[in-house]
Amino acid sequence: MFDACPVMEPSQVSDESRVLVIYTGGTIGMLVGQHGYVPEPYFLTETLRSQTRFHDPLQDSLFSNAGSVQGFRQWSSSSGRSSPLTSNTPDALPTPPTHQPTLLVRSARFIGDPSALAPNQSEMKDRPTCVQVADKVFEAYLPSLVTPRTTIAGKTKRIRYAILEWNPLLDSSNIEIEDWIRISTEIELNYHYDAFVILHGTDTMCYTSSALSFLLEDLGKTVIITGAQIPLSQLRNDAVDNLMGALTIAGRYIIPECCLYFNHTLFRGNRVSKTSSFDLSAFSSPNFPSLVDVGIDIVVNWNNVLRQASLQKFRAHKAMSPNVATLRLFPGITAATVRAFLMPPVRGVVLETFGAGNAPQRSDLMLALKEACDRGIIVVAISQCSKGSISDAYETGRTLMQAGVVSGGDMTPECALTKLGYLLSKNELSPGEVRNLIATPLRGELSRPLGSTGEFSDESLAKLRGVVSRFIQLSQPKPILPHITISSDSAGTTARNAAAAWSETAAEISSTEAALLPFLTHLAVARDDLDSLQFCIDADDYANVQSAKGNNMGTSVPGGVINCLDPASDRTPLHVAALNGAARCAHKLLDSGALVHCRDNLGHTSLYYAARQGHMEVVQTLLQAGARLGGIDIEGGYAALAVRAAKNIGDKHCLEIWKQTGLQA
Numbered sequence: 153m154f155d156a157c158p159v160m161e162p163s164q165v166s167d168e169s170r171v172l173v174i175y176t177g178g179t180i181g182m183l184v185g186q187h188g189y190v191p192e193p194y195f196l197t198e199t200l201r202s203q204t205r206f207h208d209p210l211q212d213s214l215f216s217n218a219g220s221v222q223g224f225r226q227w228s229s230s231s232g233r234s235s236p237l238t239s240n241t242p243d244a245l246p247t248p249p250t251h252q253p254t255l256l257v258r259s260a261r262f263i264g265d266p267s268a269l270a271p272n273q274s275e276m277k278d279r280p281t282c283v284q285v286a287d288k289v290f291e292a293y294l295p296s297l298v299t300p301r302t303t304i305a306g307k308t309k310r311i312r313y314a315i316l317e318w319n320p321l322l323d324s325s326n327i328e329i330e331d332w333i334r335i336s337t338e339i340e341l342n343y344h345y346d347a348f349v350i351l352h353g354t355d356t357m358c359y360t361s362s363a364l365s366f367l368l369e370d371l372g373k374t375v376i377i378t379g380a381q382i383p384l385s386q387l388r389n390d391a392v393d394n395l396m397g398a399l400t401i402a403g404r405y406i407i408p409e410c411c412l413y414f415n416h417t418l419f420r421g422n423r424v425s426k427t428s429s430f431d432l433s434a435f436s437s438p439n440f441p442s443l444v445d446v447g448i449d450i451v452v453n454w455n456n457v458l459r460q461a462s463l464q465k466f467r468a469h470k471a472m473s474p475n476v477a478t479l480r481l482f483p484g485i486t487a488a489t490v491r492a493f494l495m496p497p498v499r500g501v502v503l504e505t506f507g508a509g510n511a512p513q514r515s516d517l518m519l520a521l522k523e524a525c526d527r528g529i530i531v532v533a534i535s536q537c538s539k540g541s542i543s544d545a546y547e548t549g550r551t552l553m554q555a556g557v558v559s560g561g562d563m564t565p566e567c568a569l570t571k572l573g574y575l576l577s578k579n580e581l582s583p584g585e586v587r588n589l590i591a592t593p594l595r596g597e598l599s600r601p602l603g604s605t606g607e608f609s610d611e612s613l614a615k616l617r618g619v620v621s622r623f624i625q626l627s628q629p630k631p632i633l634p635h636i637t638i639s640s641d642s643a644g645t646t647a648r649n650a651a652a653a654w655s656e657t658a659a660e661i662s663s664t665e666a667a668l669l670p671f672l673t674h675l676a677v678a679r680d681d682l683d684s685l686q687f688c689i690d691a692d693d694y695a696n697v698q699s700a701k702g703n704n705m706g707t708s709v710p711g712g713v714i715n716c717l718d719p720a721s722d723r724t725p726l727h728v729a730a731l732n733g734a735a736r737c738a739h740k741l742l743d744s745g746a747l748v749h750c751r752d753n754l755g756h757t758s759l760y761y762a763a764r765q766g767h768m769e770v771v772q773t774l775l776q777a778g779a780r781l782g783g784i785d786i787e788g789g790y791a792a793l794a795v796r797a798a799k800n801i802g803d804k805h806c807l808e809i810w811k812q813t814g815l816q817a
Contacts, residue, residue: 178353324353361421459745525556
């Protein structure tokens with residue numbers, strides 16, 4: 153069954169996305185107390201409610217009416233309101249409606265226990281009424297906040313969000329493993345939201361973002377962690393930009409990763425370290441480029457966004473081993489120190505080595521490490537340098553590997569520690585399997601070694617000819633005409649001389665391929681042509697590899713051809729598979745990283761179209777991958793209308809399909 157939500161008109165929800173903000177604490181919501189900055193319950197929520205850039209339910213603020221000179225003047229003069237430039241009377245803020253739509257939020261702990269607050273604080277506000285629905289699980293209907301409508305890249309949208317505020321709020325230095333489990337559990341309990349923003353202190357933000365990247369398994373939605381160096385209570389702060397930027401990205405783009413947003417940049421969460429305690433640019437990702445750069449334009453670097461198989465439903469892993477630690481090598485470190493450090497209950501150690509993975513070559517030190525590895529202790533070597541990776545270029549590094557130490561590549565210390573704790577919490581894994589997985593990128597946390605860059609060759613042109621050939625083949629009306637091949641003739645004259653003068657430069661071949669591949673992908677899926685779809689995936693992967701090598705051949709399609717949008721409808725290939733019952737291609741798309749939660753410009757998901765068209769096999773595949781109905785599919789009444797129509801005509805097959813999606817007749 154579906155979660156209860158307020159009923160809205162389709163026009164209200166088709167241009168809205170829903171984001172859950174989990175407020176754990178941190179500088180962003182603090183006030184100045186007697187002993188410095190301290191968190192204050194309700195302050196952040198009430199501050200955002202009072203600022204029209206964060207909350208404008210009536211769409212009657214300056215932000216909502218300043219899209220043009222004419223709109224601003226009309227708003228300024230309406231209802232007796234004078235322009236603030238010509239009036240001595242301050243412009244009053246619009247009165248919020250008496251009834252705010254509420255959003256269902258589930259918490260892994262009791263939220264809103266007034267007894268946890270001091271008496272004078274508990275009388276300030278009425279806490280939301282919480283109902284226990286399971287052991288340590290509570291739910292409440294929280295008032296929603298909604299941003300003004302804004303237009304980005306030609307698309308107008310507003311973001312409706314609810315704030316789940318922890319009680320008590322935590323300074324990030326007090327965050328522990330159980331808090332990481334709580335965050336991941338609350339995301340799982342509220343997975344009906346489109347995206348998630350986590351407000352967190354900056355001191356341990358990198359540990360949390362790294363831990364969540366592993367705990368959130370088969371993640372298909374955007375999760376962004378952010379905070380501030382200067383709290384929102386101060387006139388000059390970075391809190392507004394960080395929170396608004398995180399909300400905007402979360403509400404507009406599906407980036408299926410745990411990310412960290414700070415100072416106009418979205419990073420992969422397990423690639424980041426805090427590098428400054430006083431700069432507003434407090435975080436850096438030395439070994440991996442940014443995912444999104446926010447300037448005058450919002451630029452999503454789609455080739456950097458993680459794309460993984462999505463055939464499994466999202467789930468939160470709810471365990472992490474506490475018996476891990478970090479040991480930093482230093483000149484003169486003794487074997488006795490190392491042995492004491494590696495004693496039980498320690499099961500895994502991140503060893504911060506010199507340079508590219510070097511360590512002192514004393515036999516007693518190597519023996520201490522080898523004895524620990526032989527006992528099943530997992531020792532992971534990373535570099536003390538912020539930039540660079542472990543290598544076996546030096547003999548002093550190879551001896552570590554011979555002792556049983558496993559390379560951590562270019563992982564950050566925060567990532568290596570949390571990944572080790574995550575893997576050691578999986579009791580089904582042997583020490584050997586843990587060692588193998590440490591060196592394997594699970595969430596894009598370490599870089600794969602690249603091969604030689606090579607020079608541009610005829611291979612690229614041959615691939616382009618294959619793309620054109622496939623495009624011509626699939627463009628023919630059924631029945632498909634004989635296969636057309638573009639190739640060289642005996643005289644060495646290629647088919648392009650008979651048709652068009654193709655330039656052989658890498659840039660022009662790349663742009664031609666990028667223009668054709670999305671259309672070819674949609675055609676292949678519409679016909680459930682698995683062979684042609686595989687061709688497109690291989691061609692796109694090749695282009696991305698060449699881009700990584702510096703050959704400038706990467707496509708600019710968001711998420712690659714797997715998630716390329718039809719320009720007229722914003723439908724992905726998965727939408728096309730759902731509409732046409734292309735079960736084989738649907739399975740292949742999901743296995744290649746298709747985003748199951750994407751909506752077209754009508755607000756519909758692939759699951760809605762597959763169910764409406766009666767394609768049982770596609771529906772089952774999508775449900776297995778974690779698809780669910782929501783948004784306009786439910787709140788707009790479209791799914792309910794389809795169920796009523798099927799019931800009226802006695803279509804049992806259709807009713808069974810809708811029942812499998814969770815919708816009862």
